[in-house]
Amino acid sequence: MATKIFMEALSPTMEEGRLVKWLKNEGDAVKSGDTLAEVETDKAIMELVARGDGILRKRLIGEGESKPVGQLVGVIAGKDENIDALLAEAGSAKREPGSAAAPEKAVAQTEEKSGTAAVSESPKKSQGEASLPPQEKVGASRSALPASREPPPASRVPLPDKGNGGRTRSSPLARRIASERGLDISGVQGSGPGGRIIKRDIEQVAASGTAQAPTPPRVTSRASGEADFEDIALTQIRKTIARRLSESIGPIPTFYLTAEFDLTRVVEMREAMLELGDEFKVSINDILLKAVATALAQHPEVNAHWLGDKIREHYRVHLGMAVATNDGLIVPVIFDADRKALRDIAHEARELAKLARERKLKPEQYTGSTFSLSNLGMMQIDQFTAIINPPEVAILAVGTAEDHPVIVNGELQTRKRVRVTMSCDHRAVDGAVGARFLQTLRRLIENPLMLVY
Amino acid sequence: MASFDVIFLGGGPAGYVGAIRCAQLGLNTAVVEREGLGGTCVLWGCIPAKALLEAASFAEKMKKAPEFGVTPGDVKLEFGVAMKRSRAVSTQNSKGVEFLFKKNKITWIKGTAKLAGKNAVSVKTAEGKDEKHEAKKALVISTGSRVKGLPQIGLDLNKKTVISSDEALILDKAPKSIVIVGAGAVGCEFADVFAAFGSQVTLVEVMPNILPVEDADSSKEVERAFKKRKIDVATGAKISNVKVAKESVSMTIEAGAKKDVKADIVLVAAGRAPNIEDIGLKEQGVQLTDRGFIKINERMETSVKGIYAIGDVAGPPMLAHKGEREGIIVAEVLAGHHTQVLDYTNVPGATYCHPEVASVGLTEQQCKDKKIDYKVGKFPFSANGRARTSGETEGFVKVIRGAKYGEILGAHIVGAHATELIHELVVARTNEYTVEEVDLAIHAHPTLSEAVAEAALDSMGKMIHA
Numbered sequence: 001m002a003t004k005i006f007m008e009a010l011s012p013t014m015e016e017g018r019l020v021k022w023l024k025n026e027g028d029a030v031k032s033g034d035t036l037a038e039v040e041t042d043k044a045i046m047e048l049v050a051r052g053d054g055i056l057r058k059r060l061i062g063e064g065e066s067k068p069v070g071q072l073v074g075v076i077a078g079k080d081e082n083i084d085a086l087l088a089e090a091g092s093a094k095r096e097p098g099s100a101a102a103p104e105k106a107v108a109q110t111e112e113k114s115g116t117a118a119v120s121e122s123p124k125k126s127q128g129e130a131s132l133p134p135q136e137k138v139g140a141s142r143s144a145l146p147a148s149r150e151p152p153p154a155s156r157v158p159l160p161d162k163g164n165g166g167r168t169r170s171s172p173l174a175r176r177i178a179s180e181r182g183l184d185i186s187g188v189q190g191s192g193p194g195g196r197i198i199k200r201d202i203e204q205v206a207a208s209g210t211a212q213a214p215t216p217p218r219v220t221s222r223a224s225g226e227a228d229f230e231d232i233a234l235t236q237i238r239k240t241i242a243r244r245l246s247e248s249i250g251p252i253p254t255f256y257l258t259a260e261f262d263l264t265r266v267v268e269m270r271e272a273m274l275e276l277g278d279e280f281k282v283s284i285n286d287i288l289l290k291a292v293a294t295a296l297a298q299h300p301e302v303n304a305h306w307l308g309d310k311i312r313e314h315y316r317v318h319l320g321m322a323v324a325t326n327d328g329l330i331v332p333v334i335f336d337a338d339r340k341a342l343r344d345i346a347h348e349a350r351e352l353a354k355l356a357r358e359r360k361l362k363p364e365q366y367t368g369s370t371f372s373l374s375n376l377g378m379m380q381i382d383q384f385t386a387i388i389n390p391p392e393v394a395i396l397a398v399g400t401a402e403d404h405p406v407i408v409n410g411e412l413q414t415r416k417r418v419r420v421t422m423s424c425d426h427r428a429v430d431g432a433v434g435a436r437f438l439q440t441l442r443r444l445i446e447n448p449l450m451l452v453y
Numbered sequence: 454m455a456s457f458d459v460i461f462l463g464g465g466p467a468g469y470v471g472a473i474r475c476a477q478l479g480l481n482t483a484v485v486e487r488e489g490l491g492g493t494c495v496l497w498g499c500i501p502a503k504a505l506l507e508a509a510s511f512a513e514k515m516k517k518a519p520e521f522g523v524t525p526g527d528v529k530l531e532f533g534v535a536m537k538r539s540r541a542v543s544t545q546n547s548k549g550v551e552f553l554f555k556k557n558k559i560t561w562i563k564g565t566a567k568l569a570g571k572n573a574v575s576v577k578t579a580e581g582k583d584e585k586h587e588a589k590k591a592l593v594i595s596t597g598s599r600v601k602g603l604p605q606i607g608l609d610l611n612k613k614t615v616i617s618s619d620e621a622l623i624l625d626k627a628p629k630s631i632v633i634v635g636a637g638a639v640g641c642e643f644a645d646v647f648a649a650f651g652s653q654v655t656l657v658e659v660m661p662n663i664l665p666v667e668d669a670d671s672s673k674e675v676e677r678a679f680k681k682r683k684i685d686v687a688t689g690a691k692i693s694n695v696k697v698a699k700e701s702v703s704m705t706i707e708a709g710a711k712k713d714v715k716a717d718i719v720l721v722a723a724g725r726a727p728n729i730e731d732i733g734l735k736e737q738g739v740q741l742t743d744r745g746f747i748k749i750n751e752r753m754e755t756s757v758k759g760i761y762a763i764g765d766v767a768g769p770p771m772l773a774h775k776g777e778r779e780g781i782i783v784a785e786v787l788a789g790h791h792t793q794v795l796d797y798t799n800v801p802g803a804t805y806c807h808p809e810v811a812s813v814g815l816t817e818q819q820c821k822d823k824k825i826d827y828k829v830g831k832f833p834f835s836a837n838g839r840a841r842t843s844g845e846t847e848g849f850v851k852v853i854r855g856a857k858y859g860e861i862l863g864a865h866i867v868g869a870h871a872t873e874l875i876h877e878l879v880v881a882r883t884n885e886y887t888v889e890e891v892d893l894a895i896h897a898h899p900t901l902s903e904a905v906a907e908a909a910l911d912s913m914g915k916m917i918h919a
Contacts, residue, residue, distance in 0.1 A: 003479075009791045032479060051479045051788070069791040171885030173860045180858070193793060199860075199885055 002077035002086060003052025007067040010039060010046040011363040015189065017041055018066040018236055019048075019073065024056045030076055037073075042240040043330060043366055045359050052076050057083055066236070068195050170197035177202050207308070208251050237327045244389070252306075253426040256385050259438045261445045263401050263416040269448045284401055284418075285375055286346040290451055291444040292396060293317050293337035293345070296371055299437040303370045304428055305391040311428045320369030320389060321349060323356040330356050331389060333369040342451065377401055383419035393428035394437075397421045418445075455560070457483045459787060460574055460588040461595050462566045462732060465492020466773040467764025468595030469550050471780025476557035478788035483586065484559060485566035485576055490550035491543075492597055494773040500546050501622050502642055504539035506805045509649035513807060517844060532627040532650045539622065568592060568733035571759045591761055591787050594739075594747060595780070596728040598765035602721050603634065607695035614702050615719045618643065627652045628717040632704070634692065635723030636663035638804040641675065643720055645806035648684050655685040655714055657706055659723075662688055664804060668816040668865040670831075670851055675867060678808055678847055687712075727766045742768060751794045753783040761786075775800045799883045803872040808847045811875035813882055814863035817853055826856040830888070830912025834868045836919040837907075838899040845869035850908040852878070852888060859887035859913070870901055877905050888912050 007017050017039040024036050035047045036056065050056075054076040061073050077083050168186050170178075174197045178185045181202075188205050190197035266287050273280040296303040300313035319337035323330055332352035334345060355361045374386040377400040386397035399419040406415045420441075424434040444450050459475050461468040464486030475482040489496050515528045554561055564578035569585060574592060576584045600617035602610040612620050618639050627650035633640045636658035644656045656663065656679065662672035663679075663686060676686050690708035703715040727746050734741070740748045740756035746769070747755055747762040755762050761783050764776030778795055785792035804810040820827045830852045834840035848868025855862055864878035881891050891909040896902050903918075910916050 006790070008789045010789070172887050172890050173858060173885035176858045176887065 002057075002075055002081055002083055003050070003054060004072055004086060005036060005048070005050070005074035005076060007039070007069050007071050007073050008048060009069045010048070011041040011043055013043075013240070013363075013367075014041040014069060016066050016068040016236070017048075019061050019063055020045060021063055022059055026056055026059055028056050030054065030056050040236050041363075042236045043363065044361050048073075050076060054078055054081075057081075058087060060087075070194065168197065169195060171199065173199050174202045177206075181206055237330070241328050252388055252390065254388060254423050255426055255431065255434075256421050256423055257431070257434050257438055258383060258419060258421040259442060260404075260417050260419045261442050262406075263418055263445070266445060266448050267416050280343075282342055282346040285377070285398075286342060286349055287448060287451070288375070288398060288418075288445065289319060289321065289334065289337065289349060289373065290340075290342050290345050291441060291448070292371070292373055293319050293334075293340075294444055294451060295437060295441040297338035298440055299433075301433050302394050302424075302429060302437045304393045305370065306393050306425055306428045307391055311393070314370040316370070318368050318370045320366075320372035320392075321352070322372060322374035322386070323353050325357050325359065327359070330361065330366055331369060331372055332356050332361055332366045335368070371395070373398065377418070383421055385421050385423055388423050388425055390425075393425040394434065395423050397423065454585050454587065455483070456587040456589065457481045457560070458588065458590040459483070459593060460485065460562075460566075460586060460591075461593045462568075462574065463492065463595040463597055463728075463764070463766075464490045464550070464561070465595060465597045465764060465776065466494045467597070467776030467780045468492070468593065469553075469780075470777040471593060471595065471763060471783050472559050473553055473557050474781045474784035475787060476559050478784055478790065480590065480784070480788060482557075482559045483562055483588075484554070485562045485564060485574060485586075487563065487565045487579070489544075489547040490554065490561065491547045493599075495546045495550065496543055497619050497622060499773055501539040501543040502618070502639075502646075503805055504542045505535055505622070505646045506642055506807075508535035508538070509646045510807060512649040520844065530627070530650050533625045535650070536623060536625070562586065567731065568594075568737045568739075568760070571737065571757060591759055591783075593753075593783055594732065594734075594755070594760065594762040594766055595764045595776070596732060596766045597776075598725040598727045598771055600721070601724055601726045603723060606692050607697070608634065608692075608719060608721050610721060611697065614697055614700070614717070615721060617721055621720050629653065630716040631655070631718045631720060632657060632702070632706075632714060632716045633720045633722055635721065636660075636686070636688070637665065637722065638802070640720075640722035641679075641804055641806040641810075643722060644679065644684050648679075648682050653683075653685075653716075655687065655706070655716065657690045657692060657708075658686075658688045659690060660688065664810060666802065666816075667804075667810055667812055668851065668863070669818060670849070671810050671812065671865050671867045674848055675804075675806065675808065675810060679806075725765065725771055729766060744768075752786045753779055754786075770797070770800055770802070772800060772802070796883070799879065801875050801879050803875070805872060808845075808868045809871035810865075810867050811871040812863065812865045813875060813879045814861065815853065816863060816865070817851075820853055820862055825862060827853050827862055828856050828912050829853050830908045830910065830916070832904045832907035832911055832916065832919060834901070834904055837901060837904045839901050839903070840869065842899070843869065850874070850904045852891075852905075852908040852912050854888045854909075854912045859889055860885065861888065861891070864908075866905075868901070868904075874901055874905060877902060 010017065020038040020040050022037045024030055030036065030050045031053050032050055034050045036050050037048045038045050039048045055078065056074060057077045058075045061067055067073055075083050075086050169190060170185055171192065175185060177199060183202065183205060185197060188197050188201050191201050192198040263284065266284060270282060270284060270287065273282060296317045300315060303314050303317055305312045316336055317338040319334045320331040321334065323332060334348050337345060352365065369392065371392055372389045372395045374395060375398040376384055377398055380400050383399040384397050386395045388395050397420065401416055401418040403414050404417040405412055406417065422434055422438060458480040459482045461472050461484040464484045468484055469490055472482045472484045494500060512530055515525055518525055562576055564576040566574045566576050569575040572589060572592065573585055573587050576586060578584060600619060602608055602615065608615050610617055621643055627647050630653040631647050632655045633644050634657050636656050640656060641664060644654050648654045658665065662669055663676050664672045679686050687706050687708035690706050692704050692706055694705040696703045701715055701717055702719045703713065706712050706714055729741065729745065729747065737757050737760060739760055742748045747767050749755055749762050749767045753761045753763050763779035763783050765771040767779065782792050782795060798814055801811060801813040817829065831849055833849045835846040840846045845868065848871065851865040852861060853863040854860060861878060861882045864875065866874050888909040892906055896906045907916055907918055
C-alpha cells in the first residue's frame, strides 16, 4: 500500500517547512523510520522520517522549496504500484501559493503564479463587502445578496482543479468580521484545515493590531551579479522572528529601566574560582544568569506570562538566553535555573549556545521560558533595550562590563561596571515592581556570595 | 511481555477509534479491554438502547397505522423479544469492531490494565494471569465511565428493584410501573421505551426542566409530548422517604404538591462517574480536575509526559462521538501529524426519544447569560409538507444567530429525525457558515430539511412558509 509523505509538524509552532535536502533518491528502497529528508522548521533543521516501507517513488518538491504542514511532499509505494491518483492529487496542491521557494526555483514558478494571480478575487470581494454595514447585510433582501457576496458560481467554473489557486481560503464568518474591521484577509495566516482562515485567526490579528501584510512577491536577482541590489528569500527562522517581534513591539506597552551594577566582587569571585583550577572556570555571564534566576525566584511578578485575560506568575524559573546565530536569534532555555548550581548553569549555557549555533536545538529546548536575558556585552555595546519575547512580561538586556570611574567614599576609583536595561510589559509589570526586581538583582550581583547562600 | 508503540486502556469508542487511527498511521498498537470491544456505547449504551427505541417507535406507529389505511391485527407488545434483538445488534456491532482490529492488526489484550510506569502497563488477564506490556511511545487512558446510584437518597443500585440502564437493557419484560430518576438523555429514552411497551412511567427530574442541558424550548416540547403519552413528568422535584421492598419501591415525590408513588422498579438514570480508580493514576502522578476527571490539554496530554487520556474519563461532555474525535486527535498527535484542535462547543447532542431532540452550540439561556446579542429563528414541523405526509408534525427547528455577523450560535431541533437533521447545522457551525450560507444552499422539496433553511431565514426575518 502506498504511503504518502506529508510535511509534518516537526515543532509545536511550525506552520510550514522548507525542504533543505533530500537524503533519498527516487527509486531508493526505504523502511519505516528511515530519514528521508532534512526539513527546516521555524527554528531548526529536523529530520523527516518514512512512515511506511517501500520505494521512494516520487519526490514532489525540490530542495529549497517550502510547503505548509500537512501537504504531500512525496510518495512511498511498491515497485510497480500505480500512484497516478496520488500524484494527480498532489498536482493541484503543487500550485499552492505562498510557499517560499528558493530563488533559483522562483523564475519557473513566477509564470505559474501569474496564471493564477488573475483569479485571486476572494479577498478583493470581501473588501468590497466592507462598504455595506454588516447589519444591512444580514437583513438585506435575498435577491440583493449575490452581488455583494462571493464571486458568482459562473466565474468559479474555469478553475475546478487548481486546488487553492490564487485564492485565499477563509470562512464566511472570518470574511465578514474582517470586512467589518477593515482588515486585508489575504495576509492573514490561516489556522483552519489546509490553512483556511477562520474567526480565531482574524481575532488574533485584530488583537495584535497587525493585519499582516501579504507575503511579498519573490524577486530574483540576476545571476551575473550586475544587479545593484540583492533580494534575499526569507528563511523560516527570519519569518518567525519578524512575526514574533512585530507582535511584541506593537501591542505591548513597554517601558525601560536601566541600572548600573558594580561587578568588583563578581570579578573577584570569578578570579578566585579560576585560581582553584580550570574546572571552576565560569564567565561573568554565567554568574549574571545565576543571579537573575535567583532574583526571579523571589519576584514571580516578573517571572510571568501575559495571557490576555490573565497574568500567570511562574514559580519555576525557566531562563531564556538569547543566542545569536548566523541565521538569526534563538532563545534556548535553562530550565529551573534558580535551582541549578553555578557549575550546571555554566555548563548548560555553553552547551545550549553551541547547539544553537549548529542549529541542532530541539523544540523543547527553546520553548517554555518564563523570562529572557540578552547579552551584547561581547560586542562592546554599552547598553541597549531588548524586545520582550511574548508571552513573557520582561527581558533583561546586558551591556558590556567595563572599567568606569566612580566615586567611592569621596574618592575617584576605577571599578568594573555593567549596565542592564529591563524592558517591561506595563500591562503586567509596573515601574516599581520592575525596580524592586532590579534592586534584588543589584544586591545579588554586588554581593555574589549571596548566590551560594 | 510484548512491546508496542501505543497501548490504550479501554476499548470503548474513544479507545477503539484511537487505536484504529494509530494503526493506520503506522503505529504498533494494542488495546486492553476486559469486556467486549466497543465499550459502554456498543454493549450497554448507544447501540442497544437505540435498538429498543426503534421497537418503541414501531409500537407507537402501530397506533397511528389505521389513519393511514393500514389496520394491523392483534398487536402484541413483547419487551423480551425487543430486548433479545437489541442484544443481537449489540453483539453484531462488537464483532464488527473485532473485525476492524484484525484488519488493522491491532492487538486486543483481554484483561484489566493498570499503569506500571510511564511506558508500561500491568494486565490481569481474563484467565487470571499477570502480564506486563511496554508502550514505547504512549499510554492512552480511555477507561470510560459507569453508572452510579443515588445512595444519598436511599437509591443504592441492587440490580433488582433499583436498577441502572445496564439492567434495564436486559429486562425480560416491561415492568407494570417504573419510576425513572433523572430526565437527561438516558432517562427520557427509557421513559419513551417503557411507555411504548405499556409501563406506567413516572419521570422525575430535580432540575426545573427535563433534558436540562437542552434549550428550554426543546425540553418543554418533549415534556408536552410525553404528557400526551400519559408519562407522568415531575420536574423541579425532590425525592424522600425511599423504601426499597423486595418486589417494589415506594417514595415521596415533591414537585409542587407531595405525592406518594409506588413502582415495581426504579431506574436511576442520574449521572455517570469516570472510571479513575485502580488504574494507577495516583502512583504515576496523573492529575485530576476538580470534578474528578483526568486533566488533559488540547493535545490530550495528561500532567505526566507520555500518558494521554481521552473519552469520558477525560471530562464532559460524556458522549461517544466526542470520545471518538479525541481518539483521532491523540493518534495524529502521536504520529506527528498536524491536527485540528477540538472545539467542544461544536459537539452535537442527540436524544432518541420520540420526538427526537438534537442540538449544537449554545442554548438561548446561555446566550442571555453570556450577554451575547442574538436573534432567534424558529420553524415548526407542523408547517412542513414532508412532516405532514408522515404525520409527524411535533417539534421545530430553532436557530440562534449572532445579531451582528449572523454566525450560528446554537441550533436546536425537536421532531422526527432531529438527530439526523442537526448535522447540516453542525457542518455550518464547524465551518463558520452564517445563516445566509445555510439559506443559500438549496434544500430539496419536500424534505424535513427545508425546516432548517426556513429557521435560518426566520432568524433574518424572511421566513416563507409560516
